[in-house]
Amino acid sequence: MIALSDGNEVAVAWVDSASGSIAARLGTFGQPFTSAAATFASGGSAPSVDMTPTGRTAVIWGANPGPSLHTALREAGGSAFTETAPITSDLYWWYGNVAVTPVLFDGAGDAIAAWGAAGSREGFSVLDVTGPELRAVNVPGSATAGTAVGGFSVATFDTFSAVGTPHWDFGDGAGADGGSVSHTYNNAGTYTIKVTATDAVGNATSATRSIAVGAAVTPPATTPPGVKPPPVAKTPAKCKVPKLTGLTYAQAKAKLTSAHCKVGKTTKPKGRKTTKNLVVKAQSRKAGTSTTSGAKVDITMKVKPKPKHKKAKKH
Known part of the structure; x- marks a missing residue:
């Protein structure tokens, strides 16, 4: 079996005829192989190999004796294969070997293989290496210091593994767990928020957003129950002197009072004891x-x- 990456990297896997072991080798397409072949002690059926566009490589084969199903993985850019724990249950033997279909990678880099299972059924296994999808990450654009703000939410999805509870880092040293959470910032500023979801096999995915937090609003002072508020200081009115000439004493006094003034010294004509039939001459x-x-x-x-009476004109 042979597989190619987008970078012209090539991987081959075969059964070594001399030892019966499974072997794999990496190289460059169109060039002679220069690296040594990797061999795996367990032999068996013809192996299947696949490679992602970036060079991640998986080899799978059914081992004999067994029955058991084995996988070896090489990360992109790596130089060696790592054999994973074998699958030893619910396998179907076909002429002394485990019947295995070709191993394939999905677009995310997860390796998928299927085989014949006992009872004329089919089995499959997935090597999950990608983190969950973070869908609909929502973060409020603004908040006020000292006031709780909600609207932090995220939806997660993973094709092959269960996803744990998302974790939020609010950028101020505090955090929370949940698909929908709220938070209270103590100080104004701009904060970077990070939400992370981790699947059952440890693959994690994170997303970041920012939020602008404004200064806290100082509430107006309130008076405790039973305590009278302090009196509001009034601006004293001014005396704006009105015109008094020609007015009687009573009229002059009333006008002065309405103008926030008072009658001072009153000077009467000689021989007059009262203000009757008198008017203001000067002020x-x-x-x-x-x-x-x-x-x-x-x-x-x-x-x-x-x-003054007008005299009648003589005709």
Whole structure:
């Protein structure tokens, strides 16, 4: 049997006629073999050989006496074959040998072989060397420090071996196990997340994603139950001096009060004891000026002028 890689590497396997052992040899297509042949003590039926495009090589044969099924594997770029543990149960003998179909590699580099099984059945074995597929890896694009964020999820698939629980490394020293998990980051920053799935024979596959974590949001201060919040300081109003001239004392006082001012010293005409029939003649503070709340404005009163009557025109 003969097999080729994409790099013109060639592998051959045969039964050594002198010793009855199984032999295999590696070389370059079109060139003489220069390496020594690898021989395996157990002899038997004609071997099958296959090689991946990158040079990974497997040889399988049925051993005699037995019955037992044997496999030897050479990794890509390696120089030697390693024989695996033989399969010794549920084998079908055909004229003194185990009936074996050709060994084949799948596109991922897993070796697959089939043989006749007892009871007119078929058996097969797989040499699983590839990690699980990671499908639909989901990681949230952003998070806030101090707040739990979910949405970390992954689906796994493996053709030949059972897959264990995925493991998450969140990039901040913390981790978690599960197909769907959540995490809380303590500090802001950009973190690289790594999720890894491992199958039953130890093959692992990983994928990485990144997440941007923003600074924590400081909640507004709250007042404990039963405690009154401190009073809100009010900005004191200013006294904006209004125009008072021509107003009665009562009118002037009301206007000053609404403007956050007060009536100061009141000067009346000589001989007047009350402000009746008097109006403001002058004020100590100019109208429109602003001063502190409660400022006093002195006023000078005068007798309210009598209204002038228009004389009738003579015709």
